[in-house]
Amino acid sequence: MDLKNDLLLRAARGEDIERYPVWLMRQAGRILPEYRALRGSLSGFKELVETPHLAAEVTIQPVDHLDVDAAIIFSDILVIPEAMGLEYQMIKGVGPHFEQTIKSEKDLDQHAQFDFNVEDRLGYVKEAIEITKKELNGRVPLIGFAGAPWTIFCYMIEGGGSKTFSQSRKMLYQNPSLAHELLNRITELTIRYLKMQIKAGADLVQVFDSWAGILGQDQYEEFGLKYMNKIANAINEVPVTLFAKGAYATLPNLAQANCNTIGLDWNMNAAEVRKIVGENYTLQGNLDPCALYANHDEIQNLTKNMLDSFKSKRHIVNLGHGVYPDIDPNKVKTFIKTVKDYEI
């Protein structure tokens, strides 16, 4: 199926573009009233994730209502630990919660399985992608995604979010071989999972390392980047985006990765990053998600300043992290319109 709008893919590959492509991390769900209405009628978040035609509907909402240049499949990074044998619940106002966690080698058999057919346990994601592709009918590309092994590891060790991730970091000092065994298993499975998404129709894939920034440089390179690289090396079918949030010190090494695009959070200075990574990568980002709390005029100015700071056709415009749930969708529209009107 030919895409009517393939700006995202051209920008990722470093081809010519007539304007910058724009989408928002976490655009599906969170901010749209249409999402809230559907979500409210269901038993919970997981029902939405696991019912392919509903996941497809929510995936397409931002394309219809915000006019973004890409859709991202509605799912969650936590479907991977769940498929491995760690059930989670999404608790309102708290976030994800895992009853069991990985504490020792003996937990691996039951709670860190990876030797199974991904379609058996994650076939609902494949179906959601197939339905979405059909319904999008080539309007915009569809992004597939997974959590990076380090970020998934953190959830499997902590059992939920954390301010310090000290349990996860403790394991790196006390039992590094267990940490590597678990990271290898997650990596193996994630590669097969992303390939399933690509086969189903994902046009580009992004790997989210949301907690990259909690490790020092040496540890991130050993326990984080190493596994991101394995994934990037294994995926050659479509463009790959690596987003290692907060991993500023690792950028010179991240810039050796076999990927097309490097995601920047809002703490990173685009001009500096360009100097570090060179011309062979597309950069994605990086407006502060909180900038969308400013008034419309200010959002326009902040967005233009951000675009000026990149000044390159190898740019996919986004926020520096996911859009916050209480952002007014009209503010998002101002951001998107400013990007689309910007002369390249």
Ligand code: CP3
């Ligand atoms: O980008 C998109 O819109 C596609 C869907 C998507 C979701 N989660 C849906 C979701 C994506 C790409 C994610 C990724 C994700 N999930 C990450 C990595 C990106 C990031 O933001 O750093 C992480 C760390 C998670 C884990 C997670 N899922 C948390 C911590 C929470 C609770 C708090 C929150 O963000 O809402 C979730 C739940 C979740 N994932 C919701 C949605 C729409 C909210 C669930 C609800 O409707 O109650």
